[in-house]
Amino acid sequence: MSAMLELVDVYKIYQVGDEEVRALNGVNLRVNEGDFVGIVGPSGSGKSTLMHILGCLDVADFGTYYLDGQPVEHFSANDLATIRNLRIGFVFQSFNLIGRMTIEENVELPLLYRRVKPAMRRALVDEALHQVGLYNRRKHTPSSVSGGQQQRAAIARAIVTNPSLILGDEPTGNLDSKTSAEIMEVFETLSSQGKTVVLITHDTQVASRARRIVHIMDGTVSEESIR
Amino acid sequence: MILQSLKMAGKSIRANKPRALLTMLGIIIGVMSLVVLVSLVNGATSSVTNQIASMGNDMLTVSVSDDKGKPLKLSDLEQIAALESVTLAAPTTTASATAKQGADSYSVSVTGTTNAYFHIMKSELAKGRFLLDADQENNSRVVVLSYETADRIFGRSDVVGQTLKMDGVRYLIIGVLVEDTSLMSSFSQTYAVYVPYSVVERMSSGSGAGGMMQGGGSGSSSGISSFYAMASESSTIARAQIELTVEMLARFGNDEDAFSIRNQSSLSETLSSVTDTFALLLGGIAAISLVVGGIGIMNIMLVSVTERTREIGIRKAIGARKASITLQFLIEALVICLIGCFIGIVASGLVLMAVNLASGTSSYTFSGEILLIAVAFSTFIGIVFGLYPANKAARMRPIDALRYE
Numbered sequence: 001m002s003a004m005l006e007l008v009d010v011y012k013i014y015q016v017g018d019e020e021v022r023a024l025n026g027v028n029l030r031v032n033e034g035d036f037v038g039i040v041g042p043s044g045s046g047k048s049t050l051m052h053i054l055g056c057l058d059v060a061d062f063g064t065y066y067l068d069g070q071p072v073e074h075f076s077a078n079d080l081a082t083i084r085n086l087r088i089g090f091v092f093q094s095f096n097l098i099g100r101m102t103i104e105e106n107v108e109l110p111l112l113y114r115r116v117k118p119a120m121r122r123a124l125v126d127e128a129l130h131q132v133g134l135y136n137r138r139k140h141t142p143s144s145v146s147g148g149q150q151q152r153a154a155i156a157r158a159i160v161t162n163p164s165l166i167l168g169d170e171p172t173g174n175l176d177s178k179t180s181a182e183i184m185e186v187f188e189t190l191s192s193q194g195k196t197v198v199l200i201t202h203d204t205q206v207a208s209r210a211r212r213i214v215h216i217m218d219g220t221v222s223e224e225s226i227r
Numbered sequence: 228m229i230l231q232s233l234k235m236a237g238k239s240i241r242a243n244k245p246r247a248l249l250t251m252l253g254i255i256i257g258v259m260s261l262v263v264l265v266s267l268v269n270g271a272t273s274s275v276t277n278q279i280a281s282m283g284n285d286m287l288t289v290s291v292s293d294d295k296g297k298p299l300k301l302s303d304l305e306q307i308a309a310l311e312s313v314t315l316a317a318p319t320t321t322a323s324a325t326a327k328q329g330a331d332s333y334s335v336s337v338t339g340t341t342n343a344y345f346h347i348m349k350s351e352l353a354k355g356r357f358l359l360d361a362d363q364e365n366n367s368r369v370v371v372l373s374y375e376t377a378d379r380i381f382g383r384s385d386v387v388g389q390t391l392k393m394d395g396v397r398y399l400i401i402g403v404l405v406e407d408t409s410l411m412s413s414f415s416q417t418y419a420v421y422v423p424y425s426v427v428e429r430m431s432s433g434s435g436a437g438g439m440m441q442g443g444g445s446g447s448s449s450g451i452s453s454f455y456a457m458a459s460e461s462s463t464i465a466r467a468q469i470e471l472t473v474e475m476l477a478r479f480g481n482d483e484d485a486f487s488i489r490n491q492s493s494l495s496e497t498l499s500s501v502t503d504t505f506a507l508l509l510g511g512i513a514a515i516s517l518v519v520g521g522i523g524i525m526n527i528m529l530v531s532v533t534e535r536t537r538e539i540g541i542r543k544a545i546g547a548r549k550a551s552i553t554l555q556f557l558i559e560a561l562v563i564c565l566i567g568c569f570i571g572i573v574a575s576g577l578v579l580m581a582v583n584l585a586s587g588t589s590s591y592t593f594s595g596e597i598l599l600i601a602v603a604f605s606t607f608i609g610i611v612f613g614l615y616p617a618n619k620a621a622r623m624r625p626i627d628a629l630r631y632e
Contacts (some may be wrong), residue, residue, distance in 0.1 A: 019509060052626050055542060055544070057625045057626045057629070077549065077624075078549055078550075081543060081546050081549075082546065082548065084543075084544060084546045085545065085546020085547075090545065096537070096540075096544070096629070097541075098538050098541060100239065100242050101238070108541070112228070112231050112549070113542075113545065113547050113551055114546065115228065123387055124500045148302045209404075
């Protein structure tokens with residue numbers, strides 16, 4: 001199976017005052033196409049930094065990150081924006097929907113940046129909303145629906161562009177256990193449809209839903225377990 | 228993308244209406260001052276230039292400052308009028324006199340001239356007749372009043388056949404000119420009356436009865452110090468000016484400084500250069516207020532960028548390129564400017580309508596040109612003052628923006 005993403009000896013070092021903090025300290029990680037990976041680690045373990053690098057929101061100080069076989073280190077900010085738009089779908093802990101816009105408009109946004117024609121946009125948005133069971137709420141603004149529904153909207157926004165990688169950063173962190181379970185079911189469904197899903201979480205319960213679990217501690221991937 | 232940015236701008240402006248309106252206020256006031264002030268100057272200018280144009284551009288004004296001991300006489304003017312390119316020449320001399328009607332007295336401006344003046348000025352009569360050659364020859368004490376003079380002194384225009392007492396001498400009113408509806412006349416409080424040139428000449432030389440008129444002509448010899456000439460139909464004003472210059476040079480021993488000849492277009496040019504400067508000055512002041520409005524827009528856009536840092540992070544995370552973010556905020560600044568500009572133009576229209584109503588004229592309208600300038604300037608302001616905040620937003624790193632609380 002080909003590697004969807006691969007980190008080779010990746011370092012990310014922050015300078016905090018006089019102290020050097022190695023958020024990522026030589027991480028090696030390979031995620032294959034169609035994998036459902038849970039990256040688990042406590043607060044401060046470097047999992048958010050890892051998420052930023054995997055999501056092309058930030059670049060490594062040392063080492064190489066291959067996405068679909070391409071190293072992304074030397075890409076410009078605009079190139080990285082294009083990669084994020086074309087290949088990555090984000091689901092954040094705090095949903096990160098734009099409050100002024102309706103759910104439908106939020107889901108449509110990545111397609112606008114991709115310059116998809118209006119009729120096509122509408123069809124793709126409707127399809128994504130149906131997939132997460134939010135079509136009837138499409139005209140609502142984020143603040144007028146529940147947290148679970150907001151996260152469903154965020155997932156719809158992540159999958160509307162049909163990305164090769166779906167990245168979740170504590171996607172159930174702001175949800176109650178029942179809603180968390182529902183959201184995890186959505187991720188499982190996406191995985192069963194062949195999507196590559198990487199979830200970053202501190203919650204081992206959540207990570208246990210993944211097919212493969214990667215532990216991160218002190219900036220190093222320490223252990224892998226496969227279900 | 229632009230259409231989408233426009234929609235987003237509309238949404239973000241609607242989301243905070245009072246703030247957007249306050250921001251626009253600077254642009255609204257700037258556009259209003261630009262459009263209203265320039266339109267007022269233009270209105271006044273066109274009214275004056277129309278008045279000059281109504282006199283025709285076939286008129287030359289000749290002033291004699293030094294007659295070299297050879298004063299111009301009426302008979303000399305006949306010679307000038309006989310020039311090939313000149314058809315008429317009319318002497319003018321002005322004096323002021325006190326007119327009495329009942330217990331009231333009025334200061335009137337007396338112009339001594341001939342029948343040719345009536346034709347050169349393209350005047351029209353409401354009643355009676357203008358001065359005739361016979362009036363000159365007989366030194367007739369006759370007077371033609373402007374409509375306004377008749378109206379103000381007698382309260383009506385139908386006064387032909389009555390007499391007007393000026394400086395103690397009675398003059399028979401033989402005609403009244405038509406009403407002057409131009410803008411300038413509404414500001415003017417001059418009581419204009421016209422009498423035969425010979426009458427004023429005799430008065431100012433002290434030989435006439437009464438002889439109390441003051442001022443007049445050069446005030447020295449009895450020569451004609453200024454006259455109007457009209458170019459013949461077959462000739463151009465330039466040709467008439469040349470021929471007249473040659474004639475006057477011959478008369479005054481080739482001394483160019485002894486006289487001056489001006490045509491209407493040079494008068495218009497002088498006037499328009501003065502009013503253009505005035506319009507530029509006022510426009511400049513208005514432009515400064517627009518710039519101040521622009522600074523207000525930059526201020527608010529910077530606040531808006533900071534407030535929406537997280538939104539910018541989200542947009543970047545899902546694939547917005549720098550240009551998309553720049554465009555979004557630039558268009559927002561531009562939309563605020565252009566809405567302000569539109570409101571300013573509508574308000575200017577209302578102000579000008581009010582001015583027209585108050586002054587009873589319809590001279591004050593805004594030209595397409597000034598509207599274009601207002602829109603272009605507002606666009607310029609929007610771009611210049613929107614660019615910095617938009618760039619600030621576009622340069623943000625996605626992870627920093629996403630972390631912003």
